[in-house]
Structures are given as C-alpha cells and as structure tokens.
Amino acid sequence: MSLLIERRTVLLGSGAMMLGACSKVHESAPGQRLFDAVDDWHQGLQRSLTARNALAPEFSPEDISPTFRGNGSTDPQNDGYPEHAANNFADWRFTVSGLVQRPLSLSLDQIMRLPQRTQITRHDCVEGWSAIGQWTGPQLSTFLDLAGLRDTAKYIVFRCADDYTRGRYYESIDMIDALHPQTIIAHRLNGEPLPIKNGAPLRARVERQLGYKHAKYLTGIEAVASLDSIGLGKGGYWEDYGGYQWYAGM
Structure with missing residues (x-):
C-alpha cells in the first residue's frame, strides 16, 4: 500500500508542475509525439507493476474527509439539467449502448435495485488536492453483463451532461479498468445521494x-472498438483540449 501511495504522490506533483506547460507543448507535432510516448510508457509501467485486479487502497469511516469539494463543472445548465435536479432526477435515464447485444435505458430506481458496492477511497486530483469519500453504486461490469458486451468492444466511453467551453465532457477507459471490481457507477457519497457539485445523479469511480x-453527470456509457472518431480521438475532453494523458493510472 505504501508503494501505491508514494507513486500517487509523485504523479500528482509531476502533474501539477506540468499543467502550465503541457497545453503549449502538446500543440506542436514533436510535443504531441512526446506526450503519446510518455502515455504509452506510463500505461505499460503501471500495468507491469500492478496485477490486473489489484485494488486501490481503501480506508475506514474515520478517514472520510469532512468535505469533498466539487471541481471543474459543478452545476450544469444545459439540456434540462436544472429541471432534472429540481425533480430529484426522477426522469433521468442512464443508457448502455454501442457494442452490446442488448442496449439498456435505466432509471435511477432500477440502478439502485442492482447489486451495489460501497468503498471508501481517496480521490486524487491532477491539480494537487485529495479527499477521501465513501462511494456506493453498481460495478460497471454489472451493466456490461446485463447488456451483453460484444467481443469487439475495447473501450468504454463515459457520456456526460455537462458542457465545457469546447463541447460536451466525455472520458474513456479500457476494458481492464472497466471490469475492475472498484470501477463503479456511483449514486451516493458518504451515505447520501450524490450532491450536484460532485456529479449528481451518477458519476464514474x-x-x-x-x-x-x-x-460526472453521467447519461450513459458506450462500448466501442476505437476512440479515433470520438471527439478529437484522444479519449477524453481534457486529453483533446488540455494535453492530459489518456492513461492516468496511479
């Protein structure tokens, strides 16, 4: 556990120092090749050091942070989100689409009736802050099992409701992380419904x-064979526009 925590600390410090420069460097062709090479190296190193199902550290209730800050988008105003929030997300739908045998459209009530996992983990932001929270929700693998994931699916894309300056937020992970037991679709934080600032009604963990x-603000997941045609093809909003690495493992 100490090795994992030390590696998190090093990565967070490095990420914070790089933020100011990465957006300029990655705009050049040599800079983009450098970032791609670092991304591949980082992913390879992480996967070589940790087992496929190795768990992130989990904590006790006494370790939970007194507050869990919101970050980035904290109150979407597009596509009827305020109306959904006012209605306690009673009409919110979460879809499972793409390379699956049985596309799904689930209500929050249906999601809360699925098998649930609760875990107390530390959230590490690339900006340098951390917080420990208790998260509850079904494992992502539960949704994929229900939908019947096709063999050709290589990535899971998170579809979100929040708009940023250059478009709708999205993210993606590969199947190793998608099927990991600690990867969940959370609807509760510290035993209470997920607050709006933290991504209500659903967020990925x-x-x-x-x-x-x-x-955050998940509207669905999409199973795909490639990320090339999604956004700018780099796998996520901040990867497309901020120079972030696609693989952010710790």
Missing part, C-alpha cells in the same frame, strides 16, 4: 486513475 477520469 475509476479508483486506480486520477480524478479527471471519474466522469
């Missing part, structure tokens, strides 16, 4: 990766 991979 990908516990072995940095915070920007934990997409």
